[in-house]
Amino acid sequence: MSSKVDIRVEVDPARSEPRVVIQTSEKSEFVENIIYAIERCVETEYPQVPAYEGDALVLINQWDIVRIYSENRRLVICTETGEYESRSTLRDLEGILDRYCFVRISRFEIINLKKASGFDFSVSGTIKVAFEDGTETWVSRRHVRAIKETLDGEQREGVTE
Secondary structure, eight states: OOSOOOOOOOOOTTOSSOOOOOOOSSOOHHHHHHHHHHHHHTGGGSOOEEEEETTEEEEEOGGGEEEEEEETTEEEEEESSOEEEESSOHHHHHHHSOTTTEEEEETTEEEEGGGEEEEEOOSTTOEEEEETTSOEEEEOGGGHHHHHHHHHHHHHHTOOO
């Protein structure tokens, strides 16, 4: 596939918000990069997440978060570049995270579906999630049904009828 993109802008006074449609013969890493770039352009709708690196406060872009989990009474925010500590609760973070990208997989963990590289359903009653950075985690049995429904919904969103 060529790295050139055919871009066409259509002005429609009836539309209140922009709509982006990507037409391609197959979903590839190149197409994923285009989607990621567009998402980053509209990230102002989703606030950055405050976290701490030692005593220093840092603001983390939501799109950089791989997963957030609770361990030994502390909340850890994992990105591809490192781990940070949050003084918020998982419930508080759920309220500000993009609900189309982030999903709770257990009482102690939220993951970014856009950073997952695969889902292993081979173990009966649970799901193993693998991430692009090589880490893995498990969906609790209580959340398996919701994750399957979410993944099924994402698959259908990509299909036009």
